[in-house]
Amino acid sequence: xxxxxxxxxxxxxxxxxxxxxxxxxxxxxxxxxxxxxxxxxxxxxxxxxxxxxxxxxxxxxxxxxxxxxxxxxxxxxxxx
Numbered sequence: 001x002x003x004x005x006x007x008x009x010x011x012x013x014x015x016x017x018x019x020x021x022x023x024x025x026x027x028x029x030x031x032x033x034x035x036x037x038x039x040x041x042x043x044x045x046x047x048x049x050x051x052x053x054x055x056x057x058x059x060x061x062x063x064x065x066x067x068x069x070x071x072x073x074x075x076x077x078x079x080x
Contacts, residue, residue: 001032008061012039014046019053026057035059041066 013022040050054060
């Protein structure tokens with residue numbers, strides 16, 4: 001990041017060691033004006049945890065979300 005070779009970081013909270021580690025990396029990225037797109041292949045609860053962290057990141061741009069991988073896929077999105 002210091003050399004300007006990073007356009008976007010894509011950290012995975014489960015591999016980093018938790019939400020606090022994600023915040024530390026996001027703060028580092030923010031110092032170099034590098035946006036954060038969170039890698040998220042979590043359950044709905046993990047997705048909400050990532051959303052809470054994302055709300056505190058200044059240069060946050062996206063959360064990856066794979067609803068198709070959940071049991072039942074997107075069937076819960078049916079209209080009434």
